[in-house]
Amino acid sequence: MYSEKVMDHFQNPRNVGEIEEASGVGTVGNAKCGDIMRMYLDIDEETQIIREAKFKTFGCGAAVATSSMATELVKGKTVEEALKVTNKAVMEALDGLPPVKVHCSLLAEEAIHAALWDYAEKHHIKIEGLQKPKSDISEEEENEEW
Amino acid sequence: MYSEKVMDHFQNPRNVGEIEEASGVGTVGNAKCGDIMRMYLDIDEETQIIREAKFKTFGCGAAVATSSMATELVKGKTVEEALKVTNKAVMEALDGLPPVKVHCSLLAEEAIHAALWDYAEKHHIKIEGLQKPKSDISEEEENEEW
Amino acid sequence: MKKLIYLDHAATTATRPEVIEAMLPYFSESYGNASSVYDFASKSKNAIQHTRKIIGDALGVPEQDIYFTAGGSEADNWAIKSTAEAYRSKGNHIITSKIEHHAVLHTCQYLEKKGYEVTYLDVDEDGLIKPEDLEAAIRPDTILVTIMFANNEIGTIEPIKELGAIAHKHGVLFHTDAVQAFGQIPINADEMNIDMLSASGHKLNGPKGIGFLYIRKGLKIGPFIHGGAQERRRRAGTENVPAIVGLGKAVEIAIETMEERTAKEKELRDYLIDRIMKEIPYTRVNGSRTKRLPANVNFSFQFIEGESLLIMLDMEGICASSGSACTSGSLDPSHVLLAIGLPHEIAHGSLRLTLGEENTKEDIDFVIEQLKRIVSRLRDMSPLYEDFVKKHR
Amino acid sequence: MKKLIYLDHAATTATRPEVIEAMLPYFSESYGNASSVYDFASKSKNAIQHTRKIIGDALGVPEQDIYFTAGGSEADNWAIKSTAEAYRSKGNHIITSKIEHHAVLHTCQYLEKKGYEVTYLDVDEDGLIKPEDLEAAIRPDTILVTIMFANNEIGTIEPIKELGAIAHKHGVLFHTDAVQAFGQIPINADEMNIDMLSASGHKLNGPKGIGFLYIRKGLKIGPFIHGGAQERRRRAGTENVPAIVGLGKAVEIAIETMEERTAKEKELRDYLIDRIMKEIPYTRVNGSRTKRLPANVNFSFQFIEGESLLIMLDMEGICASSGSACTSGSLDPSHVLLAIGLPHEIAHGSLRLTLGEENTKEDIDFVIEQLKRIVSRLRDMSPLYEDFVKKHR
Numbered sequence A, B: 001m002y003s004e005k006v007m008d009h010f011q012n013p014r015n016v017g018e019i020e021e022a023s024g025v026g027t028v029g030n031a032k033c034g035d036i037m038r039m040y041l042d043i044d045e046e047t048q049i050i051r052e053a054k055f056k057t058f059g060c061g062a063a064v065a066t067s068s069m070a071t072e073l074v075k076g077k078t079v080e081e082a083l084k085v086t087n088k089a090v091m092e093a094l095d096g097l098p099p100v101k102v103h104c105s106l107l108a109e110e111a112i113h114a115a116l117w118d119y120a121e122k123h124h125i126k127i128e129g130l131q132k133p134k135s136d137i138s139e140e141e142e143n144e145e146w
Numbered sequence C, D: 001m002k003k004l005i006y007l008d009h010a011a012t013t014a015t016r017p018e019v020i021e022a023m024l025p026y027f028s029e030s031y032g033n034a035s036s037v038y039d040f041a042s043k044s045k046n047a048i049q050h051t052r053k054i055i056g057d058a059l060g061v062p063e064q065d066i067y068f069t070a071g072g073s074e075a076d077n078w079a080i081k082s083t084a085e086a087y088r089s090k091g092n093h094i095i096t097s098k099i100e101h102h103a104v105l106h107t108c109q110y111l112e113k114k115g116y117e118v119t120y121l122d123v124d125e126d127g128l129i130k131p132e133d134l135e136a137a138i139r140p141d142t143i144l145v146t147i148m149f150a151n152n153e154i155g156t157i158e159p160i161k162e163l164g165a166i167a168h169k170h171g172v173l174f175h176t177d178a179v180q181a182f183g184q185i186p187i188n189a190d191e192m193n194i195d196m197l198s199a200s201g202h203k204l205n206g207p208k209g210i211g212f213l214y215i216r217k218g219l220k221i222g223p224f225i226h227g228g229a230q231e232r233r234r235r236a237g238t239e240n241v242p243a244i245v246g247l248g249k250a251v252e253i254a255i256e257t258m259e260e261r262t263a264k265e266k267e268l269r270d271y272l273i274d275r276i277m278k279e280i281p282y283t284r285v286n287g288s289r290t291k292r293l294p295a296n297v298n299f300s301f302q303f304i305e306g307e308s309l310l311i312m313l314d315m316e317g318i319c320a321s322s323g324s325a326c327t328s329g330s331l332d333p334s335h336v337l338l339a340i341g342l343p344h345e346i347a348h349g350s351l352r353l354t355l356g357e358e359n360t361k362e363d364i365d366f367v368i369e370q371l372k373r374i375v376s377r378l379r380d381m382s383p384l385y386e387d388f389v390k391k392h393r
Ligand SMILES: Cc1ncc(COP(=O)(O)O)c(C=O)c1O
Pocket: C236, C237, C238, C239, D010, D070, D071, D072, D073, D074, D076, D101, D103, D148, D150, D151, D152, D177, D178, D179, D180, D200, D201, D211, D326
């Protein structure tokens, strides 16, 4: 059901772990829906460049793979650039996700935003275009597909 | 679905045919239900003995077999004895019938009665115990078996 | 033992060797539950999709609109009952015909008991529904028209495209029971204005216990069997993977071979009909001579009764049917034959012979000889024939 | 290729070689329609009767009270919907439990929409229904109690005989979904106060797409699929003879081998449970330890999520399930695990392993090693575990 890229990022997730004293940490999702993502960012305060990104994820294969891919995508980018890493970008980088798993990529996007928000709050700065992230991406109603 | 006896009487029906100037002829059943039996009897007026019995039948395997057996059973009997040839006797002589075919044996019994009635009317006699036969044995309501 | 001459292909068919071969691996090797997540189950999932595609292509409709069922009867029940329920607020009137299969008729009668109104359209002496009769029967509260594609007893092919167009003109859904037609004659569900279509595997050399319902996208038809999320939540129950695979193979072959196979069958059919009509008097052909399934032959032999005929044919190794196999055991004459106007005693004397690709001209010649002998023998035994002869002497 | 270790026998099973062998002749040799009159069809008829007898004997009920269906879901739908309809004049209240299979639950929810009232009984932390809860729930307008014989996820065996007795004391019909129990534990439907019982072939090494409903004689339950006169007019559709034959063979073997087979399974089951509980911390066993299906194992591993676990097991060739296979694709955690009181995040981390006779101790040892490795790996990745460790450091 998953693409090879997803399976690769699930089997060999990049950047699993914690960053001690991270510049920003964001946790999104909830256990009820079965997905929780936590993203750690280490940001150079001068250049605003994300030096390192790590994650921990409780969730399905797609949740792990999107977290892994999201950390890969934001690493080396400036905060401003990282803000433009959308769920679409994550999905495309993974060669797509099954429809029922699209919410995982939204969660990954939110995790980036949450970590950036935390960074901004801690450093009392305002990041242009960043809104307070929802802590919880809840499931859309399961629609009958027919 | 049929016993060997039934199959035998269907494949090799005894006494098929007509009797010219029969002592009595009776036709029962109707085309709606798919069974019509006609029985011819040749009766010795002195002894009241049935010298010969013949039949013609439009109907299923069981209808043919019961007609055949009925003619066999009444042959050589007196009118009075023939009157006692019941549908049960016909069924037993055939080693039984499937439940859905029991009405054929009733039809055979009625055919005997109809022929005897005809005989009695033609000869202006009264046969003890013989009632005017129904010309038509209609189906019972098909019951749900469960 | 006598050679078996099987002439009851409308009742059921042998499962083709290629079909059995296709099914076998899914019994004991790739037996995974198609709804499971592990890789082992993906073979089952893919196999199901493969069949869905074959059928979608055969009907000219999107594959995802094909839903597997346990056979034609379930598909008919589903289409009719679920439409009745889903569109109840629009109305409670259903139109069908007098010659439908019991899977449709008894379902409609059931709905009548639940407060629905059903119009049973008459047919002409060939078994054809007149489009103007349908037009006249449609009411503002009509929610469904269900008319069979081809009749199982007399083989008459209905003017489905035209009937569907009339239903659509009035905004009414159109279902067709194509159990006898699918795989025998070309069907494009989309072009033919069909919203729902039922079919069954065992009528086309596929396995028994599998069929499908096509449901045009967008219809609000709910599930008939509730439960698991199979078939996009529309038909619960662990997928019958081997049978679905077998169905796919059978449909694939039926479509591929249709032209050649049915041309041969038509030839045999017409040969059989022509000879019998010439050689056995007081016989009629039931059903349309032109709008007729390639493999269907149906006679009424006056003065004789069908079951006797069947048993005598059976003794010669010939398998045939009198009316519908589903209702044998019943004593009523076929509702189809009554609907085309036959009197009871003639309806009782009917014989259906339905051909298959394995039947040869030699088989048919043998059957003709036997029929001549048996019909004549039964007539000699028949009081109706006696009366007829005496009257015309 | 890796060896496949199939531990999802509750989802479906391989069809046994003896079963396939028994079925094969009915595909292409004795393929006659069981409702036909000719002699060729009598093999089909007899084969069906043979299976009916095997099942009747297995359940201790008259064989003519067994009705074949296309599987467990159809049997459940039939029992519940037709009872609801047939006894509507008596009342419109149905009692079931919170841990039923979706084939029962979604059917009940459907009936709720049609105006019926349904009570969903709670279960205790082992998944057991308390007889006094049933007693308290019965009302004068209760027409049906439907409680599963054994749960498909956590393997808990319900006190059916007692529950049935309570229903009967109040003159209420009692149905049980025995899809997981039949063939695994002894069932005498008559002694156990069961009026209707559903089962499915593919759960006991029989074919998919076949099952049955036992209906005690005298119940006024009408057909669910209307049409032909098959199954004594109670279930229309051309009989699926090969599958019925296969079902018979599978039941015969399941009953014959039950004692020995399940003794071995129980031993493996308990070995697996005991080792995991000792060797993987923060783990719980779901379902009763004593009133448990011989082949069912169900764990919750705290801090991790089930699908990830399944995929990692899959990569080692281990087929397992998390919750019910029928609902995978759904994102909700299992309703059964929630009903026994698990919080959402623990319910999400559940794993079902269901054994079959081909599983060996070596297989289980391998699975245990893999589970230890995988659970630990996923915990290392889990923010919930991180929080837990930090809190307890
Ligand atoms: C308890 C229970 N009931 C009903 C069913 C449905 O059976 P089937 O998939 O054969 O329709 C299943 C299995 O899927 C089950 O485990």
